[in-house]
Every structure is written in structure tokens, then in C-alpha cells.
Amino acid sequence: MNGKGGLTGMTKLYKRLGLKPGMTIEFEVPSKNTIVVKIPGSMPVAPVVVPVEQTVFERKKLKHIHIEPFRPENLRHWEPETETETETETDVYLAFGVLQEYTDYRYCCGASKSLLTKLGAYDESSSKPDAILIDQATDQYLMAEWKMKSSQFSANHHRDDIDVLVCWHDDEADRSKLPNRVVSVLEVAREAAAESLSDDAG
Numbered sequence: 001m002n003g004k005g006g007l008t009g010m011t012k013l014y015k016r017l018g019l020k021p022g023m024t025i026e027f028e029v030p031s032k033n034t035i036v037v038k039i040p041g042s043m044p045v046a047p048v049v050v051p052v053e054q055t056v057f058e059r060k061k062l063k064h065i066h067i068e069p070f071r072p073e074n075l076r077h078w079e080p081e082t083e084t085e086t087e088t089e090t091d092v093y094l095a096f097g098v099l100q101e102y103t104d105y106r107y108c109c110g111a112s113k114s115l116l117t118k119l120g121a122y123d124e125s126s127s128k129p130d131a132i133l134i135d136q137a138t139d140q141y142l143m144a145e146w147k148m149k150s151s152q153f154s155a156n157h158h159r160d161d162i163d164v165l166v167c168w169h170d171d172e173a174d175r176s177k178l179p180n181r182v183v184s185v186l187e188v189a190r191e192a193a194a195e196s197l198s199d200d201a202g
Contacts, residue, residue, distance in 0.1 A: 080148060080168055089130070089146040092168050095185050096146075102192045103183055105133040105164060108141065127156040133164055142181075153178055 017037065019025065026038045080091035100106050109115070111129045116122035121143075129143040142163035147153050150172040153165055162179045170184035 089148065092146050092148060092166065092185055093131075095168070095189065096166055096183070099185060099188045099192055102188050102195075104136050105142065105144075105183070106136060108132040108134050111143065126158070126161060129157075129162055133166075145179075150178055150182055150184075 017025070017039065019039075023039065028036050030036055080095070096103075097107060108131070110131050113122055113128065115132075116128055122128065130146045131144045133142045133144045134140070135142055143161065144164040144166055145153065145157055145162045147165065147167045148169065150165060150167045150170045153159075153162075153167075153172065154177040159177060159179045164181040164183060165179050166183045166185060168184070168186050170182055170187070172178055
């Protein structure tokens with residue numbers, strides 16, 4: 001069910017057919033990629049043919065395996081997928097996006113070369129930040145960097161160039177290497193999960 005009480009994937013069909021609560025439909029599948037939908041009890045109407053678009057998973061006959069989705073409640077089974085640092089940072093980006101309401105920051109945009117140039121902040125000799133965040137309390141723009149582990153930060157960044165480090169694991173013992181603000185998405189997710197579970201219990 002989606003947030004409006006509809007079956008996920010069926011909402012478009014309901015709207016397209018102009019269905020109302022209490023109405024019923026009949027359907028048949030004459031071919032692999034077509035569903036013929038009929039509304040019984042209504043004026044004779046030509047059947048609505050709804051083409052079924054195959055996903056990449058279906059077209060390429062990918063293996064059926066369970067892929068654990070990210071949500072705070074399943075942290076025992078979910079970690080950012082990592083082959084390269086960039087791939088891992090993508091997972092951390094998206095997890096932060098789900099959880100940003102539990103942090104002091106909200107996502108503004110990626111820190112592209114063109115945007116940094118407009119800001120007068122682009123420097124070819126140093127690594128550029130990943131994104132710009134907004135401080136929820138002050139509405140200030142903040143330079144942000146994403147890492148899987150906070151210990152990776154000092155390899156290509158200086159603490160004075162970044163306001164907020166967003167990481168999955170905060171494992172850096174030497175805090176002098178890091179910006180003053182560090183967000184561990186794993187810890188935020190744990191807090192969000194605990195809050196969600198306490199809400200459910202109440």
C-alpha cells in the first residue's frame with residue numbers, strides 16, 4: 001500500500017480508468033506484455049489495453065535474489081555497497097537523503113565545478129567538495145564532503161575547506177584531521193530506527 005492507501009503500481013490504472021471506491025474491474029492477460037481491463041456493469045466500453053513495460057531485470061533475465069533495501073529499521077542487514085569509494089559515497093548520499101530530517105542539515109545541491117567557479121571557490125590544486133548543505137537552524141550554506149569512513153577524509157581534503165563531513169562510519173580517532181561537524185549516517189539511522197520503533201509501540 002502507498003501513503004494514500006492505494007496498491008503500489010495500481011494508482012495510475014485507477015486514475016486512467018476513472019475508478020471510484022466500490023467499483024470492481026475484470027482483467028485478462030491475452031499475451032505476455034498486455035493486460036485487457038474491463039469494467040463490469042457499466043455502459044459498453046472498449047476494453048482498455050495497458051501495455052506492461054518490462055524492467056531491465058525482466059528483459060535481461062537477471063537472477064532472482066533478495067536485495068536488502070535501505071531503511072533505518074533494517075540496519076543489521078544493510079551496509080553501503082562498495083566496490084569503489086565513489087559507489088559507496090552514492091549509497092551514503094541516498095541514505096542521508098532519507099534521513100536528513102533527523103539531522104541539523106538539508107541537502108541543497110551537488111558542488112559542481114561551474115557552481116564553485118561562480119562562488120569563487122574553485123581551486124584546481126585542491127579536491128572540490130561533494131555538495132552544499134543548508135544549516136536547518138541558520139539557513140547558512142555549508143560545504144560538505146561524503147565519505148564511507150571519516151578516516152578517509154584527510155587523504156584528499158583539509159578540514160578548513162569543508163564545513164560538514166557526512167560519513168557512514170565515524171572511525172577517525174584524531175579529530176584534528178576532521179571538520180568540526182561530522183554526521184555519521186549509521187548513527188543517525190540507528191536513532192531514527194529507535195524513534196520509529198518507540199512510535200510504533202506507543
